[in-house]
Each structure stands twice: as structure tokens, then as C-alpha cells.
Amino acid sequence: MNKTIQLRDLGSKDFKETWDYQEDLFKAIIDTKIKNRREDAGLETDNHFLFVEHPHVYTLGKSGDMSNLLLNETQLVEKGATFYKINRGGDITYHGPGQIVGYPILDLENFFTDIHKYLRLLEEMIILTLEEYGIKSERSPGETGVWLDVGTPFARKICAMGVRASRWVTMHGFALNVNADLGYFDNIIPCGIRGKAVTSLNVELGKQTVDEAEVKAKLLKHFETLFEAEFK
Numbered sequence: 001m002n003k004t005i006q007l008r009d010l011g012s013k014d015f016k017e018t019w020d021y022q023e024d025l026f027k028a029i030i031d032t033k034i035k036n037r038r039e040d041a042g043l044e045t046d047n048h049f050l051f052v053e054h055p056h057v058y059t060l061g062k063s064g065d066m067s068n069l070l071l072n073e074t075q076l077v078e079k080g081a082t083f084y085k086i087n088r089g090g091d092i093t094y095h096g097p098g099q100i101v102g103y104p105i106l107d108l109e110n111f112f113t114d115i116h117k118y119l120r121l122l123e124e125m126i127i128l129t130l131e132e133y134g135i136k137s138e139r140s141p142g143e144t145g146v147w148l149d150v151g152t153p154f155a156r157k158i159c160a161m162g163v164r165a166s167r168w169v170t171m172h173g174f175a176l177n178v179n180a181d182l183g184y185f186d187n188i189i190p191c192g193i194r195g196k197a198v199t200s201l202n203v204e205l206g207k208q209t210v211d212e213a214e215v216k217a218k219l220l221k222h223f224e225t226l227f228e229a230e231f232k
Helices: 015-039 073-078 115-131 182-187 201-205 212-227
Strands: 004-012 048-053 057-060 082-085 092-095 099-105 138-140 143-148 156-166 169-177
Touching (some): 015 099, 092 182, 099 212, 115 138, 115 169
Parallel strands (some): 004 048
Antiparallel strands (some): 099 169, 143 156
16 A cells, blocks of 8 residues: 655646646546556555645535525626636635645545545644644534534634545545635635634734745644655
8 A cells, every 4th residue: 555645735726727637636546546456457556635725716516506606707707716616525615815725636545445534534634733823623513624613603614625536536625724815705605504604824813924834834744644644
């Protein structure tokens, strides 16, 4: 089993370009697995982890409800945002500057074959990272992602998650608000959940900006430990 993960930080990159790149990596792993099963080729499958920051974009998961986007096409243009229906789970979410987006494209057969465990470990990576900043975060029953003050009127989401998996290969991932412009969330019903707020790490810390490179380093450290993996 190959537990080495190829790490790439794509910087700021268009959502559709990144999605296409994910699909290429995803397909290459699937093709290798099919070849192994058909020909008993014994080839090692690759694992990838992409960091990226997207220009303003709204994405709707395959089971999502279009009515959760509160903008029409003209208003999207005015906001400088784009919109895509995509093939991950979950409803609608926003990506934009000041948000750390991570896309692990893994062959889970190199780690464990349990999608539920995969999502819980991604959440745990976020929870442990926020803990290093003195922030207590947690899971909210029935709502994927990472939240603050669950079970209170002040419940707010700091990290959204949505993944796709086929033949135990994953794509899409998580979006952690670090220095995000939270005003863009007012244009959607985030993840289809009404009446709950969204927050960002800088807001919680009372800072104008948080060092995103530092946050990424902490995320990777916890990911390596939780998945017993090694980045290269």
C-alpha cells in the first residue's frame, strides 16, 4: 500500500480548471486500479493532495437545491462570482479568497476502506488545527463539516466539506474559512441549512488576517498523523 501523498499548492486558480485537474488525477488512479484488476498488473496507485484558493465561486452538489442560490445570473456577474453544478455530495457552498481549500485525491485502499471514517478524519484534522489557535470546534450531528458552539443559538460553521468517491478513490474535499469575506455567504443558504451562521478564523481570533501558510502547515501535520501518511 502506498501511503505517500504528492502535495501541490496551486495558489489562486479558477474553479473549473482545478476541477478538471482533479478529474484527470482521479481518472488516472481509477485507470490504474482497473488495469490491476483486469491484468493483475500489481501497479501502485498514486495519492494527491491539492491546496488551492479560488476566485469567488458558488458550487452546488449533485443533491443540492438550486433555490439555495439567492442570486440570478446578472447578480452573479455584479458580485464577480461564477457558479457551477458539480459532482460532489452536499448542497451549495462558496469558495473565495481567504479560504483554504484542500482536495485530497486518495486511493483509500492504500489507507482504509471506509468513507464515513474518511470524512470524520478530515473533520478531526480541522478540529485539531483550530485547537492550536485556542478555538474549540466540533461536529454537528447530521451536518458534515466543522462548527463552533453547536447546540446553541450561536452555532456557526467554519469549515465545509463535500466529497465524491468511486472505487474507493476520493476527490473534492474541504474549505476552511481563514480570512474569508463572509458577506459572500449572504448570497446563499450555505449547505442548505437555514438559520445558522458562518464564521472565519480571523473573525474568531479578532485579527485582521491570519497567516494562511501557518494554517496549511498545521493541517498537513495533523493529516499525516491521522492518515499515517507522508507528504512529498
